[in-house]
Amino acid sequence: MTTQQLVQEIKRKRSFLCIGLDVDLNKIPQHLLEEEDPIFAFNKTIIDATHHLAVAYKPNLAFYEAYGIKGLKALGKTIDYLNKNHPEIFTIADAKRGDIGNTSGMYAKAFFEDLNFDSVTVAPYMGKDSVEPFLAYEDKHTILLALTSNAGAFDFQTEKIDGEELYKKVLKVSKSWVNGQNLMYVVGATKAEFLADIRNIVPESFLLVPGVGAQGGSLEEVCKFGMNRNVGLLVNSARGIIYASGGVDFAEAAAAKAKELQEQMAAFL
Ligand SMILES: O=C(O)c1cc(=O)[nH]c(=O)n1[C@@H]1O[C@H](COP(=O)(O)O)[C@@H](O)[C@H]1O
Numbered sequence: 001m002t003t004q005q006l007v008q009e010i011k012r013k014r015s016f017l018c019i020g021l022d023v024d025l026n027k028i029p030q031h032l033l034e035e036e037d038p039i040f041a042f043n044k045t046i047i048d049a050t051h052h053l054a055v056a057y058k059p060n061l062a063f064y065e066a067y068g069i070k071g072l073k074a075l076g077k078t079i080d081y082l083n084k085n086h087p088e089i090f091t092i093a094d095a096k097r098g099d100i101g102n103t104s105g106m107y108a109k110a111f112f113e114d115l116n117f118d119s120v121t122v123a124p125y126m127g128k129d130s131v132e133p134f135l136a137y138e139d140k141h142t143i144l145l146a147l148t149s150n151a152g153a154f155d156f157q158t159e160k161i162d163g164e165e166l167y168k169k170v171l172k173v174s175k176s177w178v179n180g181q182n183l184m185y186v187v188g189a190t191k192a193e194f195l196a197d198i199r200n201i202v203p204e205s206f207l208l209v210p211g212v213g214a215q216g217g218s219l220e221e222v223c224k225f226g227m228n229r230n231v232g233l234l235v236n237s238a239r240g241i242i243y244a245s246g247g248v249d250f251a252e253a254a255a256a257k258a259k260e261l262q263e264q265m266a267a268f269l
Contacts, residue, residue, distance in 0.1 A: 001118045002139050003206065006090050007230045009055045014266040016231050017258060018056035018092065018208065020238025021046065021078065022063045027243050029250050039067065039074035044081055046242055049251035051086050053258040056234050058092040058208075079115050090234070092143065092208065093117040098130045105133040112140045119143050121186060121208070124170045128177050135179035141206075142183055146170055146198065149188025149211035167194075171201045184208055187226070189217025189235065195225035206232050212261070213240020219261070223268040231269065237261060 010016050021043050025033070028042045035041040047057065059078060064071035082091055097107040097120060104122075111120040112134075119141035122134055134142040147157050147167040157167040174183055187198055189211030198207070207226055211217035212235055219235060226233050241261075245253030 001090055003141075003230075005088070006055065006206070009088050009090070010231050011269075013052070013055055013262070014269055015053055015055055015262040016233050016235055016265055017054045017261050018058050018090075018234045018236040019046070019050055019054045019241055019258060020094075020210070020236050021057055021059040021242065022238040023059075023074075023242075024063060025067070027239075027246065029246055029248060031248060037070070037074055037077065039064070039071060040077045040081075042242075043074070043078045045251045046254050047078075047082065047086070049255040050241070050258045051089065053255070053262040054089070056090040056092060056236075057082060058094050058210075058236055058238075060094040060238070076115065079117060083116055090119065091117045092234075093120045096121050096123050096145065097134075098123040098126050100126070101129045101133055104130050108134045108137060112137045119184065121145065124174060128173075131174065132178050135177060135182045137182070140182065143208050144170065144174055144183055144185050146185040147187050147191050147194055149190045149215055149217065153188065153191065168197070168201060171198065175202065184234075186210070188215075189219070189222050190215055192218060192221035192225055195222065199226065199228065203228060204230070204232070206230075206234060208234045208236060210236040210238075213237035219264055219268075223265075227268065235261075235265070 023039045023042055032038045032041050064075040093111045111117045121143045122131055124144050147153055158165050184206040186208045189209045209222050212219050241254050241257045244257045
């Protein structure tokens with residue numbers, strides 16, 4: 001998917017909501033455990049109930065790998081379901097990969113060719129040659145970790161090197177990489193006060209902003225400092241939406257939470 005198509009979809013739905021599909025079998029409604037594939041059954045029901053409110057879905061790989069082959073099969077079925085039924089929706093494999101070049105090439109092949117996601121999250125720590133194999137794919141997007149939502153973000157990401165914070169260096173240097181136009185960046189909603197500085201460095205880039213909902217980030221602050229002329233934001237919530245109810249009404253409850261966020265977003269557009 002091109003960035004332009006994503007922007008069109010944001011405008012059409014008046015939403016920049018990304019729903020995190022972080023499926024935990026201990027948290028899903030227990031009646032689904034009787035299904036042949038409870039993870040896919042959960043995802044399909046959530047997608048059916050919320051696809052008109054969201055422009056992106058983000059399964060986090062940990063929640064699938066944790067269930068071995070069954071989990072990976074459910075992930076495959078989920079991305080196929082999205083691509084077949086909702087090709088206008090942007091898909092994010094939240095895998096936080098990155099390795100030496102030839103290994104990154106295989107990760108890119110897995111997520112962009114085999115699974116056919118629109119984007120993948122990548123850690124910048126191993127540098128240019130670990131990220132460029134992802135960037136080589138046309139109309140696919142590499143979402144680089146810049147300033148993450150967790151407390152540990154302050155361990156390294158905000159440390160200064162030659163007078164400049166590491167996350168700023170990541171933003172500045174990565175822009176110059178081959179096919180740097182295919183980059184987006186992760187900035188945690190809990191770090192909204194940093195967004196003005198971030199926008200000075202990457203005014204045009206899309207930002208994936210996780211951390212509203214369960215982690216307590218403020219949508220208002222994120223919009224105030226992070227929005228650009230193309231909106232430029234995908235705001236993710238997982239637990240706050242998908243586990244709104246643990247009962248048989250889980251899909252309606254998820255849709256109600258997603259609608260609440262979508263309506264708040266529409267007011268900022
Ligand atoms: O890359 C991410 O998506 C990510 C980066 C970050 O800084 N913080 C963060 O929470 N995430 C992911 O975003 C999701 C947040 O989920 P909730 O806190 O349940 O809304 C999880 O899948 C996290 O792994």
